[in-house]
Amino acid sequence: MKKKHLFLVAAFSFSLLVACNSDSNQEATDDTEETTETTTTTSTDPKGIGPHENIELTHPLDETMVATGKQVYELKCSSCHKLNDERVVGPGWAKVTDRRTPEWIMNFITNVDEMLDKDTASQRMLEECLVRMPNQSLTETDARGVLEFMRKNDGKN
Numbered sequence: 001m002k003k004k005h006l007f008l009v010a011a012f013s014f015s016l017l018v019a020c021n022s023d024s025n026q027e028a029t030d031d032t033e034e035t036t037e038t039t040t041t042t043s044t045d046p047k048g049i050g051p052h053e054n055i056e057l058t059h060p061l062d063e064t065m066v067a068t069g070k071q072v073y074e075l076k077c078s079s080c081h082k083l084n085d086e087r088v089v090g091p092g093w094a095k096v097t098d099r100r101t102p103e104w105i106m107n108f109i110t111n112v113d114e115m116l117d118k119d120t121a122s123q124r125m126l127e128e129c130l131v132r133m134p135n136q137s138l139t140e141t142d143a144r145g146v147l148e149f150m151r152k153n154d155g156k157n
């Protein structure tokens with residue numbers, strides 16, 4: 001009787017395993033199809049995707065913008081981003097202005113959803129960090145302040 005009971009449990013477990021794998025294979029197929037669709041619409045433009053095509057930087061740094069950017073960082077960004085190269089939820093901000101153009105940074109800050117959907121560099125960051133950055137609904141002034149704060153953090157003057 002024990003052998004019969006053990007056989008039934010094993011058969012039931014096997015059928016569950018097969019059923020679960022079938023569903024996950026279908027999901028994997030669906031994910032692959034979505035990925036294929038997404039990659040056909042991606043961009044590798046160093047300026048990113050969005051309205052910012054030409055950002056004029058200040059020389060020297062505009063300390064009023066830096067102060068605005070620091071306030072925004074402390075309120076909306078610091079829980080996920082450190083000012084050094086340490087990754088918390090999102091990547092650290094150290095040397096970000098050396099890696100990305102001002103236009104790309106502004107487009108990412110103000111147009112995060114479209115950038116994550118269509119920009120290859122943003123998609124690579126998402127694959128690495130595994131968390132989609134939320135749209136912070138920053139004004140253009142706040143976003144420009146964040147860029148200026150990033151520049152100051154990177155030692156630009």
